[in-house]
Amino acid sequence: MLNNLSTPHEYPGKLFVVEGIDGSGKTTQLALLAKWLSAAGLRVFVTEWNSSALVKAATKMGKKKNSLTPTTFSLLHATDFADRLLYNIVPPLKAGMIVLADRYAYTAFARDVARGVDRAWVRDLYSFAVRPDLALYFRVPIDVSLDRLMARRVKLKFYEAGLDMGWSMNAQESFRIFQGKVLDEYDRLVEEFGLSVVDASLAITDQQQMVRNLVSRQLEKPALEVVNQ
């Protein structure tokens, strides 16, 4: 159980995950990937970070009251992850489907450590996770991601901007500091976990082409469930 994130899984399905800071464009790329795979007749299941109904209420309340500490924040997300792993990730993998995860354990490794939890501790915490067949990291400079977020007129959320850490009262400045630390952690993870880096400042279609190439290589391996059309 303690080695799952480093040992390849033996399920018939495939697990592909996307990672990156907010505004990196990973969600867009994931959606395009899902469309392409479905169009090719493959059965796809998408799972999102922090989406389990079980934990939503606690996270929402904690965030509302700004009462989450780096550790409770980390543990809540780990709880959500464990829930989705059991219900939303492993069963489709067993059924030979392709599971696409928007964010995975690496998000925890990057964000939680940026907030100050122990690096080894959070890795042990997620050691039960299934190892992805492919982990794509959409690397983008902070300015680019901020521009994209601002363009969407998204108000920077309290925890997303790292305002809970008290580095700055200004949301944008806090975002820069926090996400800067997150970027540093991600860079470590590339080496440590073999993440595939995609230059997220490139055009959408160029990025998607790279993504499809990487995914295709994974699909050449043992048979997948193909839906008859």
Add this chain to the structure above:
Amino acid sequence: MTEQKDAKEAKEQTPAFGANGHIQPGRYYGHGLPYAPIDHYPGKIIAVEGTDGVGRSTQIRLLREWLEVQGYGVVETGWTRSALMQPTIELAKSSNTLNKLTFVLLYATDFADRLEKEIIPALKAGFVVLSDRYIFSALARAGVRGVDRAWLRSLYGFAIAPHLVFYLKIDVDTLIRRVLSARGMDFWESGMDLKGGDDIYDSFRSYQNKLLREYSSMADEFGFRVLDARRPIDVLQDELRRQVQAFLVNADGSQAQESEPAEKHP
């Protein structure tokens, strides 16, 4: 800030359980919370452990009264009492959607919340923290369900080793009599999620037996002071007071700054 950094480094070099199993009361068990150094905090943690129905709450209530009469500030904490997690845990238990991992993690989140919000501040301010259950009930319940024990210890590495852990020990037969005369057996206490069959009585018996074995297996590792909880309430309480008294007198004596005796009386 260098003082904190030194403290942090010292802590990192002396892990509590693990390689040589040497636990230091008042220190983090493992990696700890890097952003919350706790060295030299004057408060004490006294944990009272034991299975459901063994009489923990009664003993804690009596112990608290006695401590306060003596002039100690007391803060109480207990399972799933964190405002953050209580609703979620209630909901999860009633909706039967827990797997063993989420079960463990929900309790760990509750514990972390109380540790940071209640326990650590109390220790810093010099209170005695009476904890109704500590991490050991979680370890026992998870262990019985087959959760990896090494993983569990790593998870709870952020917990602080209590200064005293009392384990109120009881046998299954006595437990059953008490539970049935008080309130009946509930789903979770009977380990019904383990699906050993439909019969609640059999399930309760089997589950509690396994739990008791888990607790026993941890007694040495974590330095439990094992007490026979079959004895009458006042006999047990006298024993607890005797041991707590001995510990506190010792602890007060060795504390660098001594408080005037007069401060102890209102």
